[in-house]
């Protein structure tokens with residue numbers, strides 16, 4: 001039996017959701033280029049595309065908008081939990097528990113699609129409530145008249161976004177919505193394949209996304225830029241990190257051996273929005289880290305990934321650095337649930353093998369006779 005560490009190059013399902021060309025740095029949702037979707041689409045339209053496989057017509061778009069907008073408020077037990085939980089808790093732990101609680105509260109027999117829409121609708125509310133409560137601010141209830149992205153911004157900042165903020169928020173969420181068989185999506189599928197429920201799958205996805213090798217890298221990337229502080233110090237910082245054998249966060253990818261196309265798009269937003277917010281120096285640091293990182297790692301196919309510039313955009317939109325992975329989850333839940341639904345149409349229990357390298361036939365020794 002062949003051992004494939006990290007399951008590299010192993011396919012677990014056929015999919016018509018997302019296609020990645022890791023050599024050319026291209027990404028498509030349902031056949032549409034990410035460059036077009038980030039430029040022209042919005043959260044609701046792309047979520048519909050990923051879930052249903054086609055762009056919605058006007059009627060379908062207004063129906064999905066209305067569904068997403070009408071399900072944002074949380075059950076009282078979840079709001080109470082957010083009010084009472086320790087304010088220094090890790091936001092991904094808080095989100096994971098809150099989504100699990102949503103599962104306990106959901107006792108109706110609606111379809112996985114309806115439940116997926118409901119979870120997607122509520123995750124921004126969980127994030128924004130916790131963010132404001134831990135800052136000692138009053139929660140801002142969702143506003144049904146606003147789009148998904150605008151309402152998310154509004155619940156965090158207590159005011160409506162500018163045009164640039166709204167565009168950046170939509171694009172950032174679209175760019176995080178799906179990415180084929182990444183670690184968190186696979187975690188969702190493992191759970192779904194046992195015929196467990198969709199809340200349990202999403203909780204598994206959040207748990208896997210939390211790690212710094214996956215969705216947690218966006219916070220770490222921004223922390224790097226803040227620690228460097230000045231673009232003149234970037235080269236020394238990167239070199240010292242690499243010499244110590246540490247990883248440059250926001251760099252490298254299992255599939256992309258070139259620039260991640262999402263990073264290219266986010267870089268453009270990061271440049272514009274950091275300028276508007278008066279933190280352009282952080283963007284300049286990031287740009288220098290990119291230049292130096294590519295100089296030393298590019299020959300190994302290690303380039304900026306989605307997490308490299310996203311933090312600058314999220315930070316400019318009013319989110320705290322440790323909250324970034326939760327924003328990632330708020331978008332990726334669309335991909336997680338779409339992959340679960342696609343997999344369940346042709347389910348088979350996921351049960352790989354391990355190659356046993358231990359001993360067999362050992363003699364049981366009573367405890368008093370053991371060394």
Ligand SMILES: CC(=O)SCCNC(=O)CCNC(=O)[C@H](O)C(C)(C)COP(=O)(O)OP(=O)(O)OC[C@H]1O[C@@H](n2cnc3c(N)ncnc32)[C@H](O)[C@@H]1OP(=O)(O)O
Pocket residue numbers: 006212213214215217246247248249250251252253254255297300302305306307
């Ligand atoms: C949304 C996302 O999940 S995007 C990824 C977010 N994660 C990060 O940004 C964390 C930093 N990056 C990494 O740790 C890696 O690039 C991963 C985990 C994302 C993918 O890596 P893999 O394909 O599994 O490659 P692997 O971990 O085996 O590394 C291969 C080689 O590249 C090196 N390498 C990979 N990424 C980096 C990096 N960011 N900085 C320095 N060296 C790196 C490794 O040290 C290793 O070198 P070696 O062969 O000399 O030992």
Ligand SMILES: O=C([O-])CC(=O)C(=O)O
Pocket residue numbers: 178179180181182183253254255305306
């Ligand atoms: O595809 C991966 O392995 C990681 C990634 O970029 C994502 O999940 O967006």
